[in-house]
Amino acid sequence: MNSGFAAVLVVLFSVSVYATKLKPGQTFPAATLKKLGAKTQSNLKEYKGKVVVVDFWASWCEPCKKEVPALNALYKKYLKKGVMIVGVNVDDEESTAKDFLKENHVDFPLFHDDGKKLAGQCDLSTMPSSFVIDKKGVIRFIHSGYKEGDPAKFEQEIKSIL
Amino acid sequence: MTRIVLVALSLIIFSAGCGTFKKRVAPFEREILAKPGMGFIENAQEETGMQHMFDAREGSIGGFGGAGGGCGCN
Numbered sequence: 001m002n003s004g005f006a007a008v009l010v011v012l013f014s015v016s017v018y019a020t021k022l023k024p025g026q027t028f029p030a031a032t033l034k035k036l037g038a039k040t041q042s043n044l045k046e047y048k049g050k051v052v053v054v055d056f057w058a059s060w061c062e063p064c065k066k067e068v069p070a071l072n073a074l075y076k077k078y079l080k081k082g083v084m085i086v087g088v089n090v091d092d093e094e095s096t097a098k099d100f101l102k103e104n105h106v107d108f109p110l111f112h113d114d115g116k117k118l119a120g121q122c123d124l125s126t127m128p129s130s131f132v133i134d135k136k137g138v139i140r141f142i143h144s145g146y147k148e149g150d151p152a153k154f155e156q157e158i159k160s161i162l
Numbered sequence: 163m164t165r166i167v168l169v170a171l172s173l174i175i176f177s178a179g180c181g182t183f184k185k186r187v188a189p190f191e192r193e194i195l196a197k198p199g200m201g202f203i204e205n206a207q208e209e210t211g212m213q214h215m216f217d218a219r220e221g222s223i224g225g226f227g228g229a230g231g232g233c234g235c236n
Contacts, residue, residue, distance in 0.1 A: 060196040090190040119190040127189045 021123045024140055028054065028133050031118040033111035036089055036097055042111065044086065045137075051078075051161055052133040053085045053154065056119055059100035060091070061127040063146040068104050070151035074158070075108040082135075083158055086111065090119045090127075130154075134161045 022028070032043045044054070055071060057064035075085040085108040089097040094112045101110075113119050122129070125144055132141035132154070141157045143150060187195065194200065203209040 056190065058190065058193065060193050092193050096193075116188075116190055120188070124188065124190050127192070129189075 021125065022131070022139060022142070024142060026139050027137050028052075028131060028139050029118065029121045031113075031121070033088065033118065034094075034114055036087075036094065036101075036110035036112050042109075047084045047086070048137050049082075049135055051083045051135060051158055053083070053130055053158070054088060054133060055085065055128055055130040056088050056090055056113075056122070056124055057128045058090050059096050064128045065104060067128060067146040067150070068106055070154070072105070072107045074151065074154055078158060081162060083162070084109075088113050088118060090116050132157050132161070 028044070030043065030045055032041050034041050044052070053071075053074070055067070057067075071085055071087070074083075078085075087106060087108055087110040089110060089112050091097045091100075091112070094114075097110075097112060122131070128143075128146055130143040131139050132143070134140050140161055143154070198204060198206070201209055203212060
């Protein structure tokens, strides 16, 4: 009976462990996402060997709009130095994201997380959320939300792992 | 003895249900909640002001989501 009791405790404990969030030092999940506005799909593994900033955004999220100019500037500045910025949209419908792009110019590649599978895997705690990933695919820094001073922080973090 | 173990097991399973499974709406699933119509007041600024007033006068904080809807961004 004691062993049965212990088994139940192990099961319950493992269920609670399953719900943990991604942390720096963990490998970013491999994901195949549809390119926004195109029919082609792309795997984020393609960017292995580069420093990658994966930014989760949505058209209905006000801080996401505020971060776009800063991410555009970072993208232009660091593209040739081996840095890729990738936007992952989590709108229910891809069409609302496309409407957003009519009013907001985005330079970096955008993907649509259909069914919010990747966002679910990352267990995002805020919108927007960004992951700074090193050349080996390991998460080095995580940004929750978007605040004043974040662009400088992004730049500092990118430089530290370039 | 068996009865005690069974009761203990039941309690653990019930309490695990409270603690482990999240009932909240994830931030990336709040598209509908973020719509302006989901707020109690249509004007987000007015809503913020009203909430501030309630916080200060009644000490009633929270439970109303974010101003202008419940996207909970940032």
